[in-house]
Amino acid sequence: MQRALGHATNLNAVRRHGDFLLTTCPANALQPWHQNDNDWDQGQIFFTADTVWGMPPYYVQQMAASNYLPLRIQDSVDGTLDVTATRDKEGKILVLHLVNSSATPADATIHIDHFKSNRASVISITGAPSAENRPGNTRELVPVEQTILPNSNGDLRYICSPWSYTIIRL
Numbered sequence: 001m002q003r004a005l006g007h008a009t010n011l012n013a014v015r016r017h018g019d020f021l022l023t024t025c026p027a028n029a030l031q032p033w034h035q036n037d038n039d040w041d042q043g044q045i046f047f048t049a050d051t052v053w054g055m056p057p058y059y060v061q062q063m064a065a066s067n068y069l070p071l072r073i074q075d076s077v078d079g080t081l082d083v084t085a086t087r088d089k090e091g092k093i094l095v096l097h098l099v100n101s102s103a104t105p106a107d108a109t110i111h112i113d114h115f116k117s118n119r120a121s122v123i124s125i126t127g128a129p130s131a132e133n134r135p136g137n138t139r140e141l142v143p144v145e146q147t148i149l150p151n152s153n154g155d156l157r158y159i160c161s162p163w164s165y166t167i168i169r170l
Contacts, residue, residue, distance in 0.1 A: 001141060001163055002129035003042070004056030008082075008099045008165040011064050015072050015084040015097070033135060046133075053138035059125050060165050063143055067095045067123075067167045081106050081160060091115075096168040100160040110156040110168070117170035120156055122146050126164035 031043025044058035054062075069086035073094075077083045082099040094115055100106045127141040134140075148168075150156050160166055 001056045001125075001127040001131045004060045004125065004141075005099060005101050005129070005163060005165060007057045008060050008064070008097070009101065011060075012082050012084045012097055012099060015086065018072060048135055051135055051138065053133050053135075054142075055133055056125060056127065056131075056141045059141070059143050063123055063125070063165065063167050064097070067097075067169055069093060069095050079106060079108070081108060094170045096166075096170075098160055098164075098166040098168065100162060100164045100166070103162050105162055106160040108156075108158050108160055110158065111154075112170070115170065116154055117150065119170075120148050120150075121169045122148055122158065122166060123169075124161065124164050124166040126161040129163055 029044050031041060031046050033046050033048045036042075043055060044061060045052060045054055047053075069088050071087050071089065073085045073087050075083055075085040075096075080100070080102055082101065084097045085094065086097070087094045094112065094117075096110065098108065123143045123145045125141060125143045131141055148156055148158055156168070158166070158168065
C-alpha cells in the first residue's frame, strides 16, 4: 500500500505540472511472486503458477485511468490532504484526487464554487502501509465504491481513511 500511495502522490504531482510533464511510469507491471532477487517487489500485477492478482498500485493506476479528465482546475486545501482537481472540456464533470498519507483520518468538507451536483461517486482504496495482496488473499486491498450527497449548503463531506487514495467524481 505504501507504493500505491507514493504512486498516487506522483500522479497528483504530474497533474500539477500540466503539459510540462505529460506522464509518469510506475515500475514493472508484471512480477512473479517471490521471484525478485533484490527483495524490493515493484510489480503491479503478480502471478504464481495458478493465480494472477493486482497489488494496490495496480488499483491506483486503474482508478486514475478510469477517472482521467484533461483539464486541471485551481484548488486549495486547508489541511494535510494532497489534492488535485480536474474537469472535462465541457465543464460538466469534475474529479477530485485525494491522497491521505497520514495515519489519521482526514475530515474533508468540499466546497466547489460555480459547480453544483446532486450526488458524487466515490472510489477509495486504503490499508496499512505494509499491507499487500498475496496468494490466499488476493483481494484484501481493493477499491470500494460509494455515493455521497451534498449537505443543504451544497458542500460535500467525506472522511478520508488513513493511508488512502480517494477519487470523488461529480
